[in-house]
Amino acid sequence: MADHPFKFPKTERLCSESQIAELFQDGESFMSYPVRVVMQIYKAVEHSEIRVVMSVPKKKLKHAVDRNRVKRLLRETYRLNKQTLLEQAMAQGVSVRMAFIWIPPEVIDYQRVEKKMKEALVKAGKWILGHTTDGTVYTKIEN
């Protein structure tokens, strides 16, 4: 995985309906406009991994074209900037599940989305650090 840092295969995406339901029920969320991030961490089994899902509500963007466009932008910016967060997770020995939910009712251009995604990932890194050091971590999942 370290050999090809910009890949984004299915093993890094959250594909199971039940795992997504679990994430939204038990995960904690914070705002990093223009996205809301839902996160959940648990102890890594063999090596740390991060599984991500992108969500764009139909109520915000009515046309399928716009929803696809936003999801592709989110995927692309995450794919190109995920490396530092993965290193943080490996340092703490945890795996992460997270969801990005789009908030604004319009499409935003690539440069701004990339900037906001970097900010969101920095916040996520701080969140991981905060929850691993004060011991509130390994709440639910052992899987």
Next chain:
RNA sequence: ACAGAGGGCCGGUCUGUCGCUUUUAGAAAUAAAGGAGGAAAGUCCGGGCAACACAGAGCACCAUACUUCCUAACGGGAAGCUGUGUUACAACAGAGUGAACGUAACAGAAAACAACCGCCGGAUGUAAAUCCGGUAAGGGUGAAAAGGAGGGGUAAGAGCCCACCGCUCCGAUGGUGACACCGGAGGUCAGUACGUCUUAUGGGUUGCAAGACCAUGUACACCGACGCAUGUAGGGCUGCUCGCCCGAUGUCGGGGGGUAGGUCGCUAGAGCUGCCGGGUGACCGGUAGUCGAGAUAAAUGACAGACGCUUAACCGGAUUUUCCGGAAAAGUACAGAACCCGGCUUACAGGCUCACUGUUUUA
């Protein structure tokens, strides 16, 4: 040339870097090839396909409705007919209803066996006027007022009579037909709109989250059939016995509960393209070639650069409008497959093309 109205088609291209998905090859790393639309949309119709239901006939309900054709089918399309409409081309509408019934607000005398005003005649009266009768030509109301508008006729009028038009019926001709056109007759006690209604045709229900299979695995309450049994263990009626009744544990089916993972359905089809032939046309027949997405939290992308196209300030040249060359800047649409087809409808930057109508000018 200007104006108007219509049909058909296209709807970006290339390079680099980083990715996604399917197939094939490979032990793997990886490599190669493919990867959104005319509307993929709305889900308004029609089919295929699937599961379930189903003797036959009638009624009811829903949809459609000029004619002939096209089609797997259609509420779609083509060509025509009639009417409305336009300067014209367009465009729009379209079964029957003298079989019967219902409704027609407000206004108006009256909304269907019509006398309010008016007109005419008669009676009473000096007169004004009142009463009786005739009259649908005129007035006013209304969306709609009892064939039209002329002449004759009459007290005044009226298809009361006459010619023309319209209407209804009959006949001839042309057309597959809607219908057109011609001739004759009737003599208008046949109004209008909508609905009920009539006639003909079609319609079983639900939809790929249909449905089939595999894996994981929970809990069987209840019901039916079969099997076992001298109807055993056990239970109910009872204080107890007898007696009577129910009857677990097996197999199959129903029902209930659980699982949220995978495979199939899943893309070669009323397919697409070229040519030839038939038809006014929708379309049909023949022949050759061709394979063009199959995802499943859901791929088909992101960024950078160059070009193309449109509008073009501005600059240069010929220089009256105008033409030629260059060009900053801005814009480059509507929109994303989810079982598949045939239509309809709606959205759409810009461009190409075909045929048409009117006016003006030139030959």
Next chain:
RNA sequence: CGGGGUGUAGCACAGUUGGUAGCGCGCUACGUUCGGGACGUAGAGGUCGGAAGUUCGAGUCUUCUCACCCCGA
């Protein structure tokens, strides 16, 4: 993706054969009260989601369109 439903006053709702759009709560004014509430009287407030069509006339019938809600392994 497939199927079904609802839009009427500020809010919740009525409105059958097409013929002047209503009820309840709320709002405004007046009365009543020392004042308020309650009560009584009067009144205002409507592109009937939007656009076409049928009709003399559409909340109602037809077509298109917009928004919201529900159901389906």
